[in-house]
Amino acid sequence: MSQELEMEATVYDGPPIEPDGPYGSKLSATVAKVPGPIRNVTSEAGGMTLLLGKVLWSAVRHPRGYWNDVLDEMHFTIKRSWIAISVALFGFLLALSVPSMQFVALAGVGELYGPLLLVQSTRTFTVWVATLLVAGVVGAAMTAELGSRKVREELDAMEVMGIDPIRTLVLPRIVSVTLITTLLAIPAALITVVSSQFGSWFIGGIPRADFYGAFLWTSLSTVEVVALMFNCFLAGLLIGAVCCYxxxxxxxxxxxxxxxxxxxxxxxxxxxxxxxxxxxxxxxGFFPGLGAFK
Structure with missing residues (x-):
């Protein structure tokens, strides 16, 4: 018996038989050589980008039929999380403004508090805190809801019935979280101003009239506000794509x-x-004057 197997093995003269599995072909064998962590990160980033592209294409191609779901989702989300987001945003920004004002007061340059720290916190820290809160509160709930439907095989049942889960479930949630994050930019900026004013008055002794008259209106410009809102818009798309995926x-x-x-x-x-x-x-890079002192 062993001799027959050896003869059959010697008679075969074809190409080598490639192993089974996801990296069996010659083309995908090159992907298998990429380290696992890099391959996984690239695969997930591509999946999130593809999902976001499908949602945007569906929203632009058929811009009707989902706005009622978007408004319902926004109403439910804001009603459930606006208090937590507002309190956390004020607390984080106040925790930034107080030590910042202490630092500039000890350095003897309290007059730079407005044009330096207020603008920088509005441009970076405000967006950072606001979007993190949206991702931690709204994004986590979105992932849990879609994931529970996936685990219970409700998404597979929807596809069997001819219902597109991307159009029905994912699109309204991505649009709603994007609009919520964009609309949150203005309240977040106002909370930043109030917390900064409180820190400047409590620590540095700067009068409110001087803060709002000299610091605020000469430091913040229309470009800053528009850039802040567009930044939150992009952040909302990113949060929606990641959490839904x-x-x-x-x-x-x-x-x-x-x-x-x-x-x-x-x-x-x-x-x-x-x-x-x-x-x-x-x-x-496009507006270098935003980084200049006024």
Whole structure:
């Protein structure tokens, strides 16, 4: 018997038989050589980009039929989380303004508090805190809801019935979180101004009239406000794409769902940090006067 097997092995003269698996072909074998962490990050980033592209294409191609769901989602989300977001935003920004004013007061340059720290905190820290709160509160709830539907196989049932889950579930949530984050830019800027004014008055002894008259209106410009809102708009798209993708890819029951929610929040935090660096560099490149003292 062993002799027959050896003869058959020697008779075969074809190409080598490639192993089974996801990297069996010659083309995909090159992908298998990429380190696992890099391959996983690239794959997930591509999936999130593809999902966002599908949502934007569906929203632009058929711009009707989903706005009622968007308004309902926005109303439910704002009603559930506006108090937590407002309190946390004021607390974080106040915690920034008080030590910042202490530093400039000890240095004897309290007059630079407005044109330096207020503008910088409005441009960077305000957006950072506001978007992190949206990702941690709204994004986590979005991932948990979509992930629970995925685990219960409701999405598969919708596809069997001819209902597109991307159009029905994902699109309204991405549009709603984008609008919420964009609309949050103005209240967040106002909270930044109030907390900064409180810190300047309580620590530095700067009168309110001097703060609002000399610091605020000469430091913040229309370009700053527009850039702030557009920054929050891009952040909302990023949060929606990351959280919806992780919700749609959840698997493994309750443990897998909790892991997906945790990963969505962490990935959103890191992606927002990277986006802020690139966005502020581009804005300052187009408008270099924003970084100048006034």
């Amino acid at each position: 992780k919700g749609l890819s959840a698997a493994g029951g309750a443990m897998g769902l909790g892991k997906a929610v945790n990963q969505a929040v962490v990935i959103a935090f890191l992606a927002l940090f990277i986006m802020q660096l690139g966005y502020n560099a581009v804005i300052l």
